[in-house]
Amino acid sequence: MSRGRIEASRRLANYLGLAAVAAFAALALAPLFHIVGVVALNGLEAVKRSGLSLLTAPPNPTDPAHPGGIGPALAGTAMLVAVAMLFSVLLAIPAGVFIAEFRRAGVSRLTMLLALILVEFPTVLVGLTVYAVEVERMVGRYNMLAGSLALAIVVLPYMAVQVSEALRHVPKELREAAFSLGVSRLTAVYRILVGVARRGILVGILIGMAKAAGETAPLLFTIGGYFETAPRSLLDPGGAVSLLIYEYAQQPQPGYHVLAWGAALVLLLIVFAIMIVARFFVREVRL
């Protein structure tokens, strides 16, 4: 073949290859765009009818033209996520440090294995267990604390792994520098290395928050699903945005559907907002 022909066939092969890759990429992303598009379009209907009061007003599903809002459910989600994160962050950081720094100890390996298993554990089972232990035996009725506990259990293993990975990625030189200062191991880790790894840890926390905000199964048997008023204390039953979507989508009346779509849009925006903030802190976001 002449030189020109070889060049031409190479160019063609390159072009076809790129086209194929682009096509597959588009195919892979299409469902995401589809979901976002559908939720946005339908959710905007709710926004049109209620405006900003979608976020603050109580629901009024009997009148589809003035459906009210998801205010109490949003307050519920906020309460659940705050309390769940409090529990799980307090436990995940020591757990992550333990896994990362005492790698060879048997207990540490066991912890890492358990964490990895629990990350994929069926969340509905977590909810059921919390129901059996806390709701039935300890409190006697559905309550927000139960929901927070269930969410904390769901999110904790993921964050422990994230913390341990963040610490593992601290470069050897910095680790040696920290130890060469003559402090105890615990001090070197907690006062210096955690600081070095703090971006990775923060991203882990943010993603944990996004997960907690979006989970539904752990809440099914724990918080009760009351969307009309916001819970006044952790021992009251209440609702959450994710649970509202689940409940309202199954109702026959259109007023419920409008609110469900509106809630879906709000939830999507919350998760997106958290992810964008997380992306701002770290170049690579590991899920």
Place this chain on the structure above:
Amino acid sequence: MRNLNVWLSGRHIVKNVSFEMEDGTVFALMGPSGSGKSTLLRAINRLLDIYEEAEVRGEVILDGVNVYDPAVEPPWVRRRVGMVFQYPNPFPHMSIYDNVAVGPRLNRMARSKKELDKIVRWALEKAYLWDEVKDRLHAPAAKLSGGQKQRLSIARALALRPRLLLMDEPTANLDPVATEKIEELIVELKKEIPILLVTHDPQQAARVADYTGFLYYGELVETGPTAKIFTEPENPLTERYLLRRLGAPR
């Protein structure tokens, strides 16, 4: 040190090394890559303890105390033996001031903020960095140049007032101007703190060291005053290494 042996994951890296160092001197350790120079250094301040695959036998005696005596705890040793590494590695999330202060602070060496300020200033002055950063002590350390970062790492080690300073190829990643500054620093500093310097460059040893040792794949083949090693090496291995690295003898 006496009869020091180190194994890493079973491989015998440092083979029966013994030598002595005196106050007020710089001892340079040179040798081909992979000879175990860095490992040897880390055996002195017990930094090898953090690696489970490292095994150490032998004695390292600092002012009469065997560092590997079971009664001695690694942090005790590391407070007295400072270390500077091959890659400038100040803690990136801390300011310049905090980087120098972190050692004394965590070891509770200063009783007041004023004392801490004095220690930081002293360390930065000895590291030839004070003039360049005195107006921005609270700026992030990450924004310094390579040479400045390395001097900051030196200041960080000095802040603990160590009894001995270990330097592992400190100028390996710096440009010639930065290298020169640090070599000046070393010659000045040795009067207060003895320095054990691992170097990849025999000419650096010739420039700054009082005594030099040649480590050849784990064995300390020859030691002696620098001038003698370079002009009349006793061991043919030493001579061959110097010839190859320096060209014809001067």
